Amino acid sequence: MFSPFLLLRLTESNMLRHTNSDKNRKPLVGIPASVRMLELDMPFHGNGEQYHAAVTDHVGANVFTIPSLDDTGNALELLDHVDGVLLTGSFSNIHPQAYEGTIMAEGQLFDLARDRNSFDIIRESVRRGIPLFGICRGLQEFNVALGGSLHQQLHKVKGRFDHRSDESLPLKQHFLPAHEIEIFPGGILAELGHGHRVMVNTSHTQGVDQLADGLFVEAVSDDGTIEAVSVEAAPGWTLAVQLHPEWYIQETPFYASLFACFRRAVIEYRKRVHGSILI
Numbered sequence: 530m531f532s533p534f535l536l537l538r539l540t541e542s543n544m545l546r547h548t549n550s551d552k553n554r555k556p557l558v559g560i561p562a563s564v565r566m567l568e569l570d571m572p573f574h575g576n577g578e579q580y581h582a583a584v585t586d587h588v589g590a591n592v593f594t595i596p597s598l599d600d601t602g603n604a605l606e607l608l609d610h611v612d613g614v615l616l617t618g619s620f621s622n623i624h625p626q627a628y629e630g631t632i633m634a635e636g637q638l639f640d641l642a643r644d645r646n647s648f649d650i651i652r653e654s655v656r657r658g659i660p661l662f663g664i665c666r667g668l669q670e671f672n673v674a675l676g677g678s679l680h681q682q683l684h685k686v687k688g689r690f691d692h693r694s695d696e697s698l699p700l701k702q703h704f705l706p707a708h709e710i711e712i713f714p715g716g717i718l719a720e721l722g723h724g725h726r727v728m729v730n731t732s733h734t735q736g737v738d739q740l741a742d743g744l745f746v747e748a749v750s751d752d753g754t755i756e757a758v759s760v761e762a763a764p765g766w767t768l769a770v771q772l773h774p775e776w777y778i779q780e781t782p783f784y785a786s787l788f789a790c791f792r793r794a795v796i797e798y799r800k801r802v803h804g805s806i807l808i
């Protein structure tokens with residue numbers, strides 16, 4: 530039987546080991562969950578593997594899913610442990626009630642739980658300076674969380690392109706290069722060194738209508754659709770893009786640069802807020 534003294538020493542050494550491994554662990558990126566009704570009509574919380582792979586392989590971080598529960602206080606508590614947050618694309622649309630709009634098209638998939646969770650996480654991450662990277666729905670969430678509104682069907686707005694991908698094609702072909710974007714000077718994208726015109730993929734039905742106060746437009750497509758934004762006065766790194774850089778990262782230097790930039794912000798935050806890191 531262990532003496533109380535030995536037990537104390539074992540506990541101390543366990544604590545020490547835990548502290549060391551915690552200091553040297555990889556960064557952690559939180560991904561707010563999309564919610565889908567799956568088996569027996571139960572809500573499941575998660576996101577596509579493509580996003581997890583992009584974070585693991587190109588940010589060098591571990592991923593955990595932040596559940597989109599009713600009480601978003603739980604999610605905000607989890608932010609104490611992350612070094613960055615990624616907001617993914619999704620087949621669901623933000624419910625127009627979030628920007629006092631009316632539903633313009635029947636048959637849309639909504640995800641109120643994710644809306645609520647993402648909006649709170651965006652506002653809190655911006656406030657705390659946690660690196661925040663939004664993709665597709667993530668950009669739309671940036672805009673709505675901070676007070677902007679959306680076009681629900683861009684292709685029905687006069688003068689706009691159809692930014693949707695062809696649903697009849699196999700999934701991989703949805704994310705092939707489709708239109709150019711114009712990158713404006715003075716932002717994060719301009720610093721990446723890919724010039725001011727870049728070809729990107731497009732797979733979105735919705736887009737920014739009224740831009741939220743405090744968002745800087747990083748890039749637009751030639752029809753004026755906002756393709757990238759950052760938060761002007763944020764204390765930390767923020768970027769959201771309407772394209773899908775999680776596809777064809779190896780083959781597309783611009784997409785690789787986006788994740789490399791997020792990676793630098795995540796590592797810097799990890800060092801500054803959570804102590805030293807060995808990666």
Ligand SMILES: [Mn+2]
Binds near residue numbers: 692732750771
């Ligand atoms: Mn587009």
